[in-house]
Amino acid sequence: MVALPEGFGSSLGRGIGAIVLYAIVGLVLMLLGFYAIDWTTPGKLSALVRDGKPNAVVVTASGMLSMAFIIVVAILFSSSDLAAGLITSVVYGLVGIVAQVLAVRTLEWVTKLDVGATITDDRFAPASVVVAAVHLALGMIVAVAISDFSTLFATAS
Template sequence: MTTTVALSATFGSDLVRGIGAILLYGMIGLLLMFAGFYAIDWTTPGKLSKLVQEGKPNAVIVTASGLLSMAFIVVVAIFNSASDLTEGLVTSLVYGLLGIIVQVVAVRLLEWATRIDVGNTIESDKFAPATIVVAAAHLALGLVVAVGIS
């Protein structure tokens, strides 16, 4: 008995299209992550990137949680994008940018409501427990915004 394995006639073009989609969505995702980082950096007192480079533990925690929350938003925006590649890229970009804006505003409002002095907290050389509250707010609101996209 002989078994023949054959690829479909469109396998090559489907493979190339899939690789192109991965690269394009990857670029959109990277662009949104940069936008998310700079949105967090711009709206948080202090220069986060500098504080992270200096090894300030609270700045590292706030930045990491902010990036994770942005990743939730970007992943869900891409996952729920239209099935057409062009429409999918556009909807991912629009949903991702809107999600980043909502995330940043919501976190700042929550920090204001809890009266946490984020500026002094992230500049400290010593771990501050309030940082966990800020990090939890980033992650929780990132999840809420991500689910809102879907």
């Protein structure tokens, strides 16, 4: 017979509950991130992706990956207390999504890329790779900013 430590079941239950709650927070933030990208990008991304527009797929996939970087780091650097951790994950995730969208749109404006024409094109356009790279790079930058701020905040308190 295997002897488990005292309180093993309740610890396991709390852990499973925390995983489920963080998964829900992550899913909601990913959905918000998708809608933020969709709302700020010319054209209806979900329809363009369903229609198989290759550039819309590239831009949407990179946008979602960049949002995932931000959300994962927001969760990773959240408080060890479950309630505080969920709150900081949501706040850092939302701030990260806003920063990501604003930064990507600014870079697209500066580079003068016609994202609307690019994502609706039926043929692969190399410019979609540039937009994807901007999404991914800025997602990583925002994620590192979250981790740096979280570390500073943790040492200050």
